[in-house]
Amino acid sequence: MAAEQRSVHMDNHGASMTDERLATNGHSTSGTGTLGKAMSVLDLVAFSESPLRFKDLLAQTTQPRGTLHRQLSNLIDEGLLEVAPDHSYRLGLRLLGLAARAWDGNEVRQVAAPHIQRLHEATGETVHLGILRDIEVVYLDKFDARQSVRMHSQIGKASPSYCTGVGKAALAALDAADASERISRMRFHQHTPSTIISVDALESELESIRADGISFDREEHEPGIHCVAAPVSAHDGNTVGGISVTAPSYRVPMETLKGWSGLVAETARAITEDLSLRMGPRRS
């Protein structure tokens, strides 16, 4: 349970506009400006394992009682937070509406959807679409194998990029300098025996991914799960991402995965092309 919680400093402010780093998703910690503070608090309740009450939140911030209380009140007034009868805080439903719009308004997702659906039908396995967000991967969509559907976890979830198929594919799609810079800021964690935890190993892995346009996750994130992935890029901004076909290794051997390589690469290429068609013309 709760092992790491940061402590949200307060000496900040100063460089908000120019600020580049962003609190992707997994535990924000920053908190610049009034909005930032509010979002930090929101993140705190969002990513806590157990329900948090006022005192718990107080213990995790450096904020004084009065301030924290007002922040919570504001968040509640805005529908971003709710209070359970036992005074513990839950995320508010307004987030759902917002996210629903964010999700189905997302162009990358819209464009990729039919392609990954086809890929799912062709392989019969779970297909993911993720995009790189600073040093993490955020999953935007998935077509699940069986499972009576459900948004079920995953979508919206941020995962490390150095040990996932789409993560490595996306990193490989960046220019080497950019990738190296991001890698330098990563903190590696050995999720499984085969997780890549050295900068050098990762760099050379990216090199080989660049060479053949395909990346594999050889049970590097979850034991018993592996996948083939290929990079997708929206040439416009600098959004890069990837798609993957994931399967349990006991049922689908590496050979089969390799057999899908062409299909996956081709699908990724098609998505990238569709994206440039859709986003290119709209230039200014």
Place this chain on the structure above:
Amino acid sequence: MAAEQRSVHMDNHGASMTDERLATNGHSTSGTGTLGKAMSVLDLVAFSESPLRFKDLLAQTTQPRGTLHRQLSNLIDEGLLEVAPDHSYRLGLRLLGLAARAWDGNEVRQVAAPHIQRLHEATGETVHLGILRDIEVVYLDKFDARQSVRMHSQIGKASPSYCTGVGKAALAALDAADASERISRMRFHQHTPSTIISVDALESELESIRADGISFDREEHEPGIHCVAAPVSAHDGNTVGGISVTAPSYRVPMETLKGWSGLVAETARAITEDLSLRMGPRRS
């Protein structure tokens, strides 16, 4: 210049926690406090039909250029907003992560899920779970009939309560005074020929719903779509909602819907009971 929506300062305070009104979802408009202003802007881009650029947003606010620009910058810094290369604003991905937590951490949804799945399997039609949020219904979950799944719209979406099955069921589950108060604040819109648009008609409809524990949407919201619904309530706070089985009327006649009444009511009752079991003990 400022028109309205300016001052508002601090005569609120006072009743913030207890505050009941809230900017559900469909266009907030309020904007109290710095956070409120920010969320108003966020809503603006969230619920706009077409991509909004800076000048478009400027036209829809009473805020001066500098202010609006800073607010947008802050939202971007927080990952709640993003800028497309053509300078139009899109919702940020951080919302997805937040919403994912809000969704699968939601107790009502967790408890109801197996029940509505069973209901879906029994009827073969689309089943919804929604909860009442002030005067609107927010859909929390759904089991879709066919349709290769996808979160596809709906979840997180706010709909009027006076013309939907779960909306009317939920209203009927409130005590009459509360319901009347909320009804008094509604603005009716004749979505279809059979939409109820008078307070009296709605009140008596609720009366009959209270009598037999079942509500119907007789194509009152979307032409050609009707449903059976029953109220679900979490006795704790004052959260009320409902579940429904929805189908196109050309394929499923009213008679069939009525035949499902018992099943729907029983499922709703079971959910309510499970909720009281799960939420009751945790009092303290």
Place this chain on the structure above:
DNA sequence: TTATGCAGTTCCATTATGCGGAACGCCGTT
């Protein structure tokens, strides 16, 4: 019952923070 303490809520003087009018710079257009 009365005492004790902890959790949540409210108050208000202080000042950091967001505000907003105006100037600036970048492009595409005439």
Place this chain on the structure above:
DNA sequence: AACGGCGTTCCGCATAATGGAACTGCATAA
């Protein structure tokens, strides 16, 4: 080359967030 629209930046001003402290209410202990 000059214009005009649009996004971005600056900086003095005052609004709105801050946070220390007092207050309330509900527990458990005496």
